[in-house]
Amino acid sequence: MKNLYRQEMFKLLKRRGTWWGLGFLVLQNIGFAWLGVVYHTHTLAKEFWVAGFASPAFIVFMMIAACAGSISSEFEYNTMKNVITQAYSRSAVLVSKWLAMLTYSLMLYGLVGGLTFANHIVWPDYRFALTATLPGSQQALWQDWLTATSANFVTLWLLLSVVFLVAAMLKKGLVATLCGIVGYFALGVISRLMFQLIDKWEPLKWNPINFLNYSVQVTMPLLTKLTHLTNTQMFWGNLGYIGLFMLLGLYFFSQKEV
Amino acid sequence: METAALSVRRLTKSFGRKQALHHVSFDCQPGHIVGLIGANGAGKTTIMKAILSLIKAKGDITINGQVSTFRHHAALADVGALIEYPGIYPYLSGRNQMKLFATPTADKNQRIQTIIQELHMAPYIDRRVKGYSLGMRQKMGIALALVNNPSLVILDEPMNGLDPQATKELRELIQKKQASGTTFLISSHILSELQKLAEDLIVIDHGRVVQQTTMRELLARNQHFLSLTTDQDLRAAGILAENGYLVTAHAPVRVQLRSTDTVAAVLKILTTYGVSIEDVQHEDGDFEQSVLDLIRE
Numbered sequence: 001m002k003n004l005y006r007q008e009m010f011k012l013l014k015r016r017g018t019w020w021g022l023g024f025l026v027l028q029n030i031g032f033a034w035l036g037v038v039y040h041t042h043t044l045a046k047e048f049w050v051a052g053f054a055s056p057a058f059i060v061f062m063m064i065a066a067c068a069g070s071i072s073s074e075f076e077y078n079t080m081k082n083v084i085t086q087a088y089s090r091s092a093v094l095v096s097k098w099l100a101m102l103t104y105s106l107m108l109y110g111l112v113g114g115l116t117f118a119n120h121i122v123w124p125d126y127r128f129a130l131t132a133t134l135p136g137s138q139q140a141l142w143q144d145w146l147t148a149t150s151a152n153f154v155t156l157w158l159l160l161s162v163v164f165l166v167a168a169m170l171k172k173g174l175v176a177t178l179c180g181i182v183g184y185f186a187l188g189v190i191s192r193l194m195f196q197l198i199d200k201w202e203p204l205k206w207n208p209i210n211f212l213n214y215s216v217q218v219t220m221p222l223l224t225k226l227t228h229l230t231n232t233q234m235f236w237g238n239l240g241y242i243g244l245f246m247l248l249g250l251y252f253f254s255q256k257e258v
Numbered sequence: 259m260e261t262a263a264l265s266v267r268r269l270t271k272s273f274g275r276k277q278a279l280h281h282v283s284f285d286c287q288p289g290h291i292v293g294l295i296g297a298n299g300a301g302k303t304t305i306m307k308a309i310l311s312l313i314k315a316k317g318d319i320t321i322n323g324q325v326s327t328f329r330h331h332a333a334l335a336d337v338g339a340l341i342e343y344p345g346i347y348p349y350l351s352g353r354n355q356m357k358l359f360a361t362p363t364a365d366k367n368q369r370i371q372t373i374i375q376e377l378h379m380a381p382y383i384d385r386r387v388k389g390y391s392l393g394m395r396q397k398m399g400i401a402l403a404l405v406n407n408p409s410l411v412i413l414d415e416p417m418n419g420l421d422p423q424a425t426k427e428l429r430e431l432i433q434k435k436q437a438s439g440t441t442f443l444i445s446s447h448i449l450s451e452l453q454k455l456a457e458d459l460i461v462i463d464h465g466r467v468v469q470q471t472t473m474r475e476l477l478a479r480n481q482h483f484l485s486l487t488t489d490q491d492l493r494a495a496g497i498l499a500e501n502g503y504l505v506t507a508h509a510p511v512r513v514q515l516r517s518t519d520t521v522a523a524v525l526k527i528l529t530t531y532g533v534s535i536e537d538v539q540h541e542d543g544d545f546e547q548s549v550l551d552l553i554r555e
């Protein structure tokens with residue numbers, strides 16, 4: 001298992017895309033911070049900082065592509081049989097891929113977190129006290145940032161667990177990527193309809209798409225009126241669905257003939 | 259008896275309604291090179307995939323005495339394989355590709371270096387695999403199968419895409435590994451190639467083992483002929499026929515040598531009758547033909 005994880009990390013770190021992704025995030029984060037300065041909207045600077053200069057949204061796309069690719073590329077390159085014909089079971093192979101992707105997502109979040117704090121130090125516009133509070137918030141700015149970022153991370157993995165599931169079922173990276181991206185945008189498109197339906201029929205609030213609202217709800221407490229779920233329910237629901245989708249992925253993958 | 263390096267029992271596999279393997283059973287004895295022969299679609303690759311837990315199949319697989327199944331295949335730690343065409347990460351260099359799959363022990367880099375030299379891959383090993391030719395990729399696949407010095411190596415058509423020089427080098431490498439105790443299961447279409455390598459043969463047809471034999475036995479089945487040019491061919495043919503030889507042609511005289519017949523005896527009879535012999539040629543029947551005969555039987 002340790003060896004499988006080592007192999008997955010080796011592949012990840014030798015891929016150019018991995019480093020392009022990191023480089024892109026650096027430029028994106030600093031670039032957005034600069035845009036915020038240029039279009040000088042001082043009132044929004046704090047919100048912008050709390051939101052990590054929108055980097056988490058870009059991380060979502062990068063991670064969806066990376067997770068879908070980590071399975072589908074093995075079929076594309078015909079390397080899955082090299083991976084499988086080692087001493088380890090298929091489940092161990094999939095788990096090692098999850099762990100490598102978890103590591104990658106933590107790397108990206110760490111990078112973005114570092115940059116976000118660096119922006120705070122470098123740009124005069126963002127040099128506000130991190131202990132200040134936003135209107136309507138009971139906690140300090142840095143705590144806002146931490147809450148938002150953690151919730152983002154959790155919902156990211158809800159999406160990724162679906163991407164892994166689809167990639168393990170279909171071997172097709174493009175389909176898995178599309179599922180993730182559609183899932184990401186579906187929220188914006190169908191949420192109004194979904195909220196109306198939830199109002200009419202309460203149990204519908206437990207559907208997984210509703211749980212994607214978690215990351216927004218932690219920064220906009222009013223949203224709980226629409227989702228009918230508390231932040232705590234959201235958190236555990238996310239973890240529950242992640243576990244469920246991953247178990248399903250494990251089941252399909254362990255049946256896979258190569 | 260020694261435990262077999264590989265033992266396959268009643269292996270049965272269907273793809274949908276089509277049954278690809280029917281109760282395939284055979285053993286590979288430790289240190290032997292075993293050839294798997296069969297026509298296109300006979301089931302060679304399917305057998306190998308089932309042994310390697312790549313596909314689900316009914317039946318029992320035992321590797322070095324350890325049971326191996328689709329779900330639990332720890333026994334594959336001591337197996338190296340190349341199935342169909344090599345799986346390759348285009349963005350890695352050949353060397354990194356091997357680092358990836360080499361078990362991380364102290365002598366890892368040494369093992370990699372050795373196999374690079376044995377397969378003469380040094381000139382391009384640090385280039386990205388993306389730019390490799392067909393034969394280079396094939397060597398890469400073989401190197402991956404051998405890099406951990408496994409005790410059992412399974413190669414599906416290993417000579418695919420290799421030039422005559424590389425084929426010869428690979429043959430010698432396989433024989434060298436065999437001398438140090440490695441067991442090989444090799445499938446090939448190129449029968450003459452197997453003829454030079456394999457000691458044991460398993461002949462597969464339509465998903466069944468039709469014959470399990472040794473190369474020596476198969477070669478013995480092979481027909482030998484003696485072709486003679488004499489000053490009086492017709493008479494010579496008559497004399498030989500009268501003395502119980504199987505004469506198959508008259509000009510020149512062609513005699514089939516059975517296991518008890520010797521060249522010396524044939525020549526002696528003719529000289530006794532005063533026939534003078536101008537030329538003698540030994541002809542071997544076709545090895546491929548004898549394999550085809552086996553399949554047809």
Ligand SMILES: Nc1ncnc2c1ncn2[C@@H]1O[C@H](COP(=O)(O)OP(=O)(O)OP(=O)(O)O)[C@@H](O)[C@H]1O
Pocket residue numbers: 273276278296297298299300301302303304305
């Ligand atoms: N994935 C698959 N789906 C359906 N049928 C398959 C599959 N793989 C193999 N078969 C069938 O199983 C039979 C055996 O195929 P296999 O690939 O084992 O043959 P082979 O002996 O390796 O042939 P070749 O010499 O051409 O490589 C063939 O009839 C083939 O059509």
Ligand SMILES: [Mg+2]
Pocket residue numbers: 302303304342414
């Ligand atoms: Mg084949």
